[in-house]
Amino acid sequence: MPFAAGDAAKGAGLFKTRCAQCHTLGAGEPHKVGPNLHGVFGRKTGQGEGFSYTAANVNKGITWDENTMFEYLENPKKYIPGTKMAFAGLKKDKDRNDLITYMKDAEDYKMDDPQIEDEKKPFDVDNATHDDAQPDPDESLMMGAGDGRVWLIKIPKFLVERWSSIDKDDVELAKIRIYNHAISTVTGKSPRIILQLPPNPDTPDIPGDEYEVDMLNNAVKNQIVVAEREKYPGTASRARTTVLTGRVKHDLQMRPRFSEKYRQRLRERSKAANTSSRPIQYIENAHPGGRGGINMLTSGVANAGSFADLVRPKPKLQKGQFERMARMPRNQLLDMLFGCFREKEYWSIKLLRERTQQPEVYLKEVLNEIAFLHRSGEHNGTWELMANFKGEGIKGENVPGPSLVGEGAETKVEDDEDDDDDDEDEDDMEEVS
Numbered sequence: 001m002p003f004a005a006g007d008a009a010k011g012a013g014l015f016k017t018r019c020a021q022c023h024t025l026g027a028g029e030p031h032k033v034g035p036n037l038h039g040v041f042g043r044k045t046g047q048g049e050g051f052s053y054t055a056a057n058v059n060k061g062i063t064w065d066e067n068t069m070f071e072y073l074e075n076p077k078k079y080i081p082g083t084k085m086a087f088a089g090l091k092k093d094k095d096r097n098d099l100i101t102y103m104k105d106a107e108d109y110k111m112d113d114p115q116i117e118d119e120k121k122p123f124d125v126d127n128a129t130h131d132d133a134q135p136d137p138d139e140s141l142m143m144g145a146g147d148g149r150v151w152l153i154k155i156p157k158f159l160v161e162r163w164s165s166i167d168k169d170d171v172e173l174a175k176i177r178i179y180n181h182a183i184s185t186v187t188g189k190s191p192r193i194i195l196q197l198p199p200n201p202d203t204p205d206i207p208g209d210e211y212e213v214d215m216l217n218n219a220v221k222n223q224i225v226v227a228e229r230e231k232y233p234g235t236a237s238r239a240r241t242t243v244l245t246g247r248v249k250h251d252l253q254m255r256p257r258f259s260e261k262y263r264q265r266l267r268e269r270s271k272a273a274n275t276s277s278r279p280i281q282y283i284e285n286a287h288p289g290g291r292g293g294i295n296m297l298t299s300g301v302a303n304a305g306s307f308a309d310l311v312r313p314k315p316k317l318q319k320g321q322f323e324r325m326a327r328m329p330r331n332q333l334l335d336m337l338f339g340c341f342r343e344k345e346y347w348s349i350k351l352l353r354e355r356t357q358q359p360e361v362y363l364k365e366v367l368n369e370i371a372f373l374h375r376s377g378e379h380n381g382t383w384e385l386m387a388n389f390k391g392e393g394i395k396g397e398n399v400p401g402p403s404l405v406g407e408g409a410e411t412k413v414e415d416d417e418d419d420d421d422d423d424e425d426e427d428d429m430e431e432v433s
Contacts, residue, residue, distance in 0.1 A: 002067055002070070003066035003067050003069075003070040003096075003097060003100060004097050005097065005101055006094060006097030006098035006099075006100070006101040007098045007101065008098070008101045008102045008105050009102075010098040010102075011097075011098035011099045011100070011101050011102025011103070012102045014090075014095055014098060014099045014102070015099060015102055015103070017232040017235050018087075018090070018099075018232065019037075019099075021033075021231075021232070021233065022034040022085075022086075022087075023035065023036065023037050024036045024037070024038075025037050025038055025103065025106045026038060026106070027039075031050060031051045034085065035048040035051035035053070036048065036051070037103065038106070040064050040069075040103070041064050041065060041066070041069070041103075041104060042063065042064065042065070043063070043064055044061060044062065044063050044064070045057045045058065045060040045061065045062055045063075045064065045080070046058030046059075046060065054082060054083055054084055055082070056080050056081060056082030056083050057080060057083060060080050066100055066104070069096075069100050069103075070093075070096050070097070070100060073089055073090050073096045073099065073100070074089050074090065074091065074096065075088075075089045076089055077089075086241075148245065148246035148247070149246060149247065149249035149250075150225050150245070150246040150247060150248045150249060151248075151249065151250045151252060152220070152223070152248045152250065152251050152252065153213065153252045153253070153254060154252075154253050154254065155254050156254065156256075159197075172198050173197075173198075174195050174196060174197050174198065175195070175196045175198075176193060176194070176195050176196075176213070177193070177194045177195075177196065178191050178192075178193050179191055179192040179193075179194075184212070184214055184215065185212070186212070186214045186255070187214055187215060187216070189215070191215070192212075193212070193213035193214075193215065193252070194210055194211070194212060194213065195210070195211045195213050195254065196208055196209075196210050196211075197209045197210070197211075206261075209256065209257075209259070209261065209262065210256075210257045210259070211254045211255060211256055211257065212254070212255040212256075212257060213252050213253070213254055213255075214252060214253050214254075214255060215250060215251075215252055216251045216252060216253055217250065217251035218250060219249070220248045220249060220250065220251050223247065223248035224244060224245075224246070224247050224248065225244075225245040225246050225247070225248065226242060226243070226244060226245065227242075227243050227245045228240040228241070228242060228243070229241055229243050325357055325358055325359050327358060327359065327362050328356075328358065330366060333356060333358060333362075333363075333366050334366065334369075334370065336355070336356055337352070337356070337366065337367065337370060337371075338370075338385075338389075340352065340355060340356075341371070341384075341385040341389075345384060345385070346374075346379050346382040346383070346384055347382060347383050348381060348382050348383070349363070349364065349367075349383065352367070352383065367383055370385060370386060370389050371383045371384060371385050371386060371389075372384060372386060
């Protein structure tokens, strides 16, 4: 689709939010990350004065007009492969028409005109339908500010918190003094670096703390600093772009100088660490039934309250929860159960547990071998001995009970003499034969 004239006012808003971060448009304005675009129409690619273009732009060799710019802005990287322009493009034809119309009329149109209204598009990933509102997965890392050398210094936590709490501009954080001809006491090499904090506003006459900064590594490799910035500054958009801030050159650490002020801070820190977070109380003051309360009661100077405050009752266990009990051998438990059923015929599980002092699960397991549970009727919920275990002749081991021999029972005693006579008769019979 070829270029068609659009709305220059909307194009001005698009240029401010999408282009002004890297480009300028006014005559005589300086270059930014990208070149100044004044007079771009009618000029060949890569021919702007005072700007270093990539070989891809120079070799493209086309002349910029409305149609070539319209096609380029849809996908700059596709139109000029190898370009360093970190811009995903404008997918909507209307947006490109508006932007190109504004660029052509830029000589007579001021960006700060009060009639211009910025097209503020909040970054809404879930509900946005505009292609430009979505994050670009192919967005390139901005390398324009990545040539700076960064010092990586480990600083104390309290100092980080103090600096992070400052939300004003032009506030002095610290001074760094570098003595090129002095030698560090830790590394044994030069330079010697000292970081001095400003005085406390409450005590301006007392100088601030000083720290020794030791150079651990003077030539750090393969470490960079990356930051996020607003993709469209000055708008309500939450979109962010990734910027290479710099490369780490030096790795350093901070050491406090042992002054009297720093020793005082160490003492306060040690005191705070050794102070218990739980307050200590005397036992007699902890509750009304303590020794102190009794002493006050005997002296008649205090009201000790009711008796329930002095004696704490044993908490009642919930249903199904009992104290832990050790299991006795099975044969001993059977003997005890048989003894219980000789005393009376029906037993509840609660009474049996109190009598035997056995866990309820183990007690029921053994009971099922010799008794059964009534589940209805007059004796519902009680245990009764099985019929085959009832009677005078059934008893447990080591339990006294009636003898199996009745009063009228006859006993047969074999005589040893009769056995001897029989043996002699058999010997005689052998001799006769």
